Amino acid sequence: MKALILNSGLGTRMGVLTSEHPKCMTEISTNETILSHQLKQIADAGITEVVMTTGFFDSVLVNYCQSLGLPLHFTFVKNPVYDKTNYIYSIYCARESLDDDIILMHGDLVFENEVFDKVVDSETSCMTVSSTLELPEKDFKAVIKDGYVQKVGIDFFNDAMAAQPLYKLKKDDWKKWLDKMVEFCESDNTKVYAENALNELDGQCNIAALDVQNMLCSEIDNPEDLAVVSARLKEVENRTVYMTFSTDIIHGGHIAIIKKAQRLGKLIIGVLSDEAVAGYKRYPLVPASERKVMFENIAGVYKVVDQKTLSYKENLEQYKPDIVVHGDDWVNGFQKPVRDEVVSILASYGGKLVEFPYSNDSKYKAMEDRARAELSLPDVRRSRLKKTLEMKGLITAMEAHSGITGLIVEKTKVYQDGGTKQFDAMWVSSLCDSTAKGKPDIELVDMTSRFRTIDDIMEVTTKPIIFDGDTGGLTEHFVYTVRSLERMGVSMVIIEDKTGLKKNSLFGTEVQQTQDSIENFCEKIKAGKRAQKTADFMICARIESLILERGMDDALERAFAFAGAGADAIMIHSRKKDPSEIFEFIEKFREKDKTTPIVLVPTSFNAVYEEEFKERGANIIIYANQLTRTGFPAMQDAAKTILENHRAKECDDKCMSIKEIITLIPEE
Ligand code: SPV
Numbered sequence: 001m002k003a004l005i006l007n008s009g010l011g012t013r014m015g016v017l018t019s020e021h022p023k024c025m026t027e028i029s030t031n032e033t034i035l036s037h038q039l040k041q042i043a044d045a046g047i048t049e050v051v052m053t054t055g056f057f058d059s060v061l062v063n064y065c066q067s068l069g070l071p072l073h074f075t076f077v078k079n080p081v082y083d084k085t086n087y088i089y090s091i092y093c094a095r096e097s098l099d100d101d102i103i104l105m106h107g108d109l110v111f112e113n114e115v116f117d118k119v120v121d122s123e124t125s126c127m128t129v130s131s132t133l134e135l136p137e138k139d140f141k142a143v144i145k146d147g148y149v150q151k152v153g154i155d156f157f158n159d160a161m162a163a164q165p166l167y168k169l170k171k172d173d174w175k176k177w178l179d180k181m182v183e184f185c186e187s188d189n190t191k192v193y194a195e196n197a198l199n200e201l202d203g204q205c206n207i208a209a210l211d212v213q214n215m216l217c218s219e220i221d222n223p224e225d226l227a228v229v230s231a232r233l234k235e236v237e238n239r240t241v242y243m244t245f246s247t248d249i250i251h252g253g254h255i256a257i258i259k260k261a262q263r264l265g266k267l268i269i270g271v272l273s274d275e276a277v278a279g280y281k282r283y284p285l286v287p288a289s290e291r292k293v294m295f296e297n298i299a300g301v302y303k304v305v306d307q308k309t310l311s312y313k314e315n316l317e318q319y320k321p322d323i324v325v326h327g328d329d330w331v332n333g334f335q336k337p338v339r340d341e342v343v344s345i346l347a348s349y350g351g352k353l354v355e356f357p358y359s360n361d362s363k364y365k366a367m368e369d370r371a372r373a374e375l376s377l378p379d380v381r382r383s384r385l386k387k388t389l390e391m392k393g394l395i396t397a398m399e400a401h402s403g404i405t406g407l408i409v410e411k412t413k414v415y416q417d418g419g420t421k422q423f424d425a426m427w428v429s430s431l432c433d434s435t436a437k438g439k440p441d442i443e444l445v446d447m448t449s450r451f452r453t454i455d456d457i458m459e460v461t462t463k464p465i466i467f468d469g470d471t472g473g474l475t476e477h478f479v480y481t482v483r484s485l486e487r488m489g490v491s492m493v494i495i496e497d498k499t500g501l502k503k504n505s506l507f508g509t510e511v512q513q514t515q516d517s518i519e520n521f522c523e524k525i526k527a528g529k530r531a532q533k534t535a536d537f538m539i540c541a542r543i544e545s546l547i548l549e550r551g552m553d554d555a556l557e558r559a560f561a562f563a564g565a566g567a568d569a570i571m572i573h574s575r576k577k578d579p580s581e582i583f584e585f586i587e588k589f590r591e592k593d594k595t596t597p598i599v600l601v602p603t604s605f606n607a608v609y610e611e612e613f614k615e616r617g618a619n620i621i622i623y624a625n626q627l628t629r630t631g632f633p634a635m636q637d638a639a640k641t642i643l644e645n646h647r648a649k650e651c652d653d654k655c656m657s658i659k660e661i662i663t664l665i666p667e668e
Pocket residue numbers: 429430431432441468504505506601603624625
C-alpha cells in the first residue's frame with residue numbers, strides 16, 4: 001500500500017502563511033505542520049512508501065520531508081505546470097509510481113487518527129464522508145447510493161453528504177480511475193478535478209462511503225479554517241483514553257492494542273489489583289506494584305493508576321476519560337455486566353467506548369499456559385497461601401481428594417454482581433481421602449498413600465494446598481512429614497492436639513479420643529518449625545478442646561501456648577450447629593493475639609456467612625467435606641437407578657456429558 005499526497009497546489013487563499021513554503025507546511029500546533037501530522041499518521045500505520053506530487057516551493061518541501069527523519073521512503077514527482085493545471089495532471093505525472101493499493105489525500109487535509117485508521121483498515125475502497133455535517137456550499141460532496149459513492153464534486157446536492165478527499169483505493173478500483181485520468185490528461189483536459197474522471201465511471205469503482213460523522217477530518221483553505229482546525233486538533237490530542245490491564249506478562253498483542261489506544265488520545269492505564277486478578281483469572285505472578293512499573297515504562301503511556309476492582313466505576317468517575325478501550329471479548333460472557341456498567345457511566349458524561357477485535361493468537365495463549373504452569377511449581381505454589389492471606393484477610397479452601405475433585409476446586413467460578421468468586425485453596429482432608437479409599441478416618445491411610453493423593457491433585461491444579469496432617473504422628477515422624485510436604489509445594493499442614501488412635505472429630509465424645517498434653521504438642525510444633533526449610537511453609541495447630549468438651553479456658557490456654565510455640569495459625573473446631581462457642585473463642589483469642597490467623601471448619605455451624613467470620617476475626621474458612629458428601633450419594637443413586645431399570649437409559653439425565661468431562665479435563 002502506498003500513500004499519495006497531493007502537494008502541487010498554490011494555496012493562495014492562505015495569504016502570507018504560504019509566502020515561503022507550500023500550504024502543507026503550515027503549522028497546526030506548536031510542533032506540527034499539516035504535512036508532518038499526515039506523515040506521522042502514515043508511518044504509524046506501517047505504510048512506508050509515500051508518493052508526493054510537488055510544484056510550488058518543491059525543493060523546500062523535499063528538504064522538509066527528509067528532515068523529519070520518519071521511516072518513510074519518498075518518491076517526489078514535480079508537476080512542471082503546477083500553476084496551469086489541477087491535481088489530475090499531478091497524478092498523471094506520478095502514474096508510473098502508483099501501481100498498488102493507494103491511500104490518497106490532499107495535502108491540506110487534517111484528520112484525527114481514528115479516521116485514518118478506519119480508512120487504512122477498510123476492506124474495500126472508501127472515501128470519508130460525514131452524515132452529520134451540513135452540506136458545504138463550495139466544497140466536495142459525494143452522491144451516495146446504497147452506501148457507495150457514485151459521484152464527487154461541488155455541484156451535487158441531492159442524495160449527497162459532505163465529503164473529504166481522503167480515500168483508500170484498492171488496486172483494481174484505482175486502476176479504473178487512473179486510466180480515466182490518463183484519458184482526460186491525454187486529451188488535454190487537465191484543469192478539472194481528478195474526481196471529474198471518477199464521475200465518468202458512474203460508480204464502477206466500488207468506493208464505500210466511510211461515515212466519520214463529527215470526527216476531525218477537514219481541509220484547511222484559509223486562515224479561518226486554520227484557526228478552527230487547530231483548535232479541534234488540540235481538543236482531539238487532549239482526549240484521555242482509559243484501559244485496564246490484569247496481565248503480568250506483556251506481549252506483542254498488548255503492545256499492539258496499547259499503540260492503537262494511544263492513537264486515540266492520552267492513555268491512562270488502570271492496573272487491576274492482585275485481589276481482583278486472583279478473583280477472576282489466576283493469582284498474578286507479578287504483584288500489582290510491579291505490574292504498574294512495567295506499564296509506566298512503556299513509551300507514550302500518559303499515566304498508570306490502580307484499579308481496585310473489576311468494576312471500572314471508581315476510576316471512570318475519578319478520571320472521566322473521553323474514551324474507554326477494550327477488546328470485544330467482553331460483549332458476552334461473565335464480563336458483560338462490567339461492560340454494561342462502563343457503557344452507562346460513559347453515557348452519563350458523553351464518553352465513548354472503543355472495542356478492538358480480541359486476539360486469540362495461539363502463541364499468546366501458550367504464554368498464558370506457561371504462566372499457569374509456573375503457578376503449579378512447588379516454590380510458587382507453596383508461598384501463595386501466605387500471600388493470598390495477606391492480600392485478602394480471609395480466604396476459603398474447598399476439599400479435594402483426587403485429581404478430578406482438585407480440578408473442580410481449581411476451575412469452579414461464579415460471577416456475581418459484576419465480580420467473580422472462586423476458592424483460594426484446596427483442603428486435602430483425612431476424612432475425604434480415607435473415604436475415597438473406602439477406609440475409616442483413623443490414620444489408617446498411611447503418609448505414602450496420602451502423598452500420592454496430593455501428587456494427583458498437584459499434577460492438574462495450581463491452587464495452594466492445605467494438608468490435613470491428623471495428629472502429625474510421632475514427633476520423630478512429623479519432622480519428616482513436614483519436609484516432604486514442604487518439598488512437594490504444600491503450603492500448610494494442620495495437626496490436631498490428639499494422641500493415640502485418632503477418630504474423626506465429628507464423633508465428638510461418642511468415641512474414645514485422647515487429647516495430647518500442651519507440653520507434648522508444643523514440642524511437636526517446635527520440632528516441625530525447626531525442620532522446615534523455607535519461610536513460606538505454615539504449621540497450624542488444631543485445638544480439639546471444644547469437640548472433647550474440655551471448655552473454653554482449655555481451648556484458649558492451648559491456643560496461646562501453641563501460638564507461643566511457633567504455630568503459624570490456630571484452628572479451633574466445634575461440632576455444634578450454634579456458632580456461639582466459635583465466636584466466643586475468636587473474640588477472646590483476638591483480645592490478646594491480633595495477628596495469628598484463625599482457621600475454621602464450619603461443617604456444623606454452617607449458617608454463618610464468610611463475611612461475618614471475617615468481621616469477627618477469622619482468616620481461613622475450610623469447606624472440609626462437601627464434594628465427598630455430594631459426590632458419593634450421586635454415584636449411589638446412579639448405581640441404584642441402573643439396578644432398578646436393568647439398563648442405563650434412566651440414568652442418563654443424571655450424568656455429566658462426555659463433552660463436559662472433556663472440557664473439565666483438557667488434554668495437554
Ligand atoms: C477432615 O476433613 O478430615 C477434618 C475436618 O479433619 S473434620 O472432619 O471436621 O474433623
